[in-house]
Amino acid sequence: MMMEGVEGDVVIVGAGIAGLSTALGLHRLGIRSLVLESAESLRTTGYYLGMWPNAWKAIDALGGIGQILRAKHTQLIGIVTTSVVSGDITAEVPIKSADSEGDSGLYAVNRKTLLETLGNVLPRETIKYSSKVVQIQDSDGFKSLHLADGTILRAKVLIGCDGVNSVVAKYLGLSKASSAGRSSVRSFVEFKNGHGFEPKLMLFFGKGVRFGVIPCDDHSIYWFYSFHPPQVSNNNGADKKIEDRMKLKQHILSTIGKVPDKIRSVIEETDATNIEYSPIRFRHPWNLLWGNISKGNVCSALEDSIILARVLAAALRGERRENEQQRIRKGLENYAKERRWRSIDLVWSAYISGSVQMWDGVVLNFIRDHILAKFLGGLFLKKASFDCGKLN
Template sequence: MFDSLATSLGLLRLGYSSVVLESADSLRTSGSALGIWANGWRELDAIGVGHIILAKHTKLSGPLSLERELVEDPAKVKQLVLSKLGKVSDKIMGVFEETELENMVCAPLRFRYPWEMLWGNISRDNICVIGDALHPMTPDMAKGGCSALEDSVILVRLLARVLKRNDEGNEQHAITGALEKLARERRWRCFDLISTSYIVGYIQQNDGVLLQFLRDNFLASVEV
């Protein structure tokens, strides 16, 4: 939802009001954290809130624990985690073995094949998709949130540009053109994000001797 709020705030700062629609009856508190990389901070600065978040970062006390409904059989979740640990120390294995079942949570993983970004429809008339709806990806780069902020800032910039030049009053046509340009600009960026994240995850989880050697000795220090 933060990409919608970022878009709304960006438009408001440019003098345009908007309405954000949320499918839930109330604001939901879920997830553990939102990682902000350099691209995310640039977009937060662009909408004028980066300095506010930086000023508050030392006051963050840690994760928020909530009672929530388990979405999967906790016993199966625990067994899956234990089966994926591989050769880890007894201390690490003990942490998971002693974890109570009610504390095991499994969330669905969303993914879009990257070639769908090249041939699929991103916008149609005055409707477009951004954020996770546009580029659901595996979490291996932890850049889904920052990428959504990129979408928001670029969308606001394109809308502001065409609306300011719209002297003939054909606002509908101007907005459609801006969304079509957004689709062209973001198509290859999203293709790159989805593909790279999948490859990074594949390398991290691969059991092959060659990939393990390259991962542990050469790729561990590479930032993507």
């Protein structure tokens, strides 16, 4: 049976970190939104992610949840980079402690904990599960969303937070995400008697690989590994050699080069069933430069949910209701202009940094290890200094 109805002012596609934080920002400003999630529940798979100062500024702007998350995680005090070619430390960059406003510092945050914390403070009716959007159409100033179950929803504003296969990005005309030519492995290991590492982000690179080891608490370690796969992946995103996790684990151990035994033991002690493999995909910066990241009353939320929530609240709360659609359109256009260059900067910097760290060859290794190492470490901190401002 087909149903149709207007479901609030704002509809957000995707209940990931971007979708839930945008919904919470709007909620804090008194704007009701509906989040559509294709899965039956929150997608809490995955392990940890590094949350830098810019992320904490956004989290703190949402009110209250920053303190909850900090209490459950360990702050990191520095970044150490090591060459797997020579085994030498190439740079060590300290990270200052959180200041009085709590907006500085780097933490390894459990993705499941972050999503559940965001979801728990939203009104119960905000998230609608098992709601896969299959088509988007214009409808008298609204956007009609056709769901897989036959339901049709109408929204004044549509926001896409639905990942690399985004149906909203497709509607906006953005091209499909491209392969970066690299693949990623992520995993997690527990040491019952403690791991003994200092709370530092430890990065290792060279010989075509890049990996990192991050202490999450006294007993838990999260690690990631980026490399050029031994053969081209098929359409399912996993080739026969890679999908065998035990072989993948052995491949990693055979390619990590000169690293301390303590680092090697992190991978050796990892249960192969906890290893996740996926090809790395991204949108080229020129896609963001020339493509639409907003169109009319549709926007693809790329990073900053706080800025987006402010823009929409101002448009929807305007006194002249007859110009609401015009205010929404203008607000999203201004948001897109502001976020476009930030997004291009982040995508381009991440791509170049990842490529440099995986260089191979005597001359390239020397340039990276002796000239660029400190620059790359500082680059991480510089990109993380962005301040999205407060909700009000």
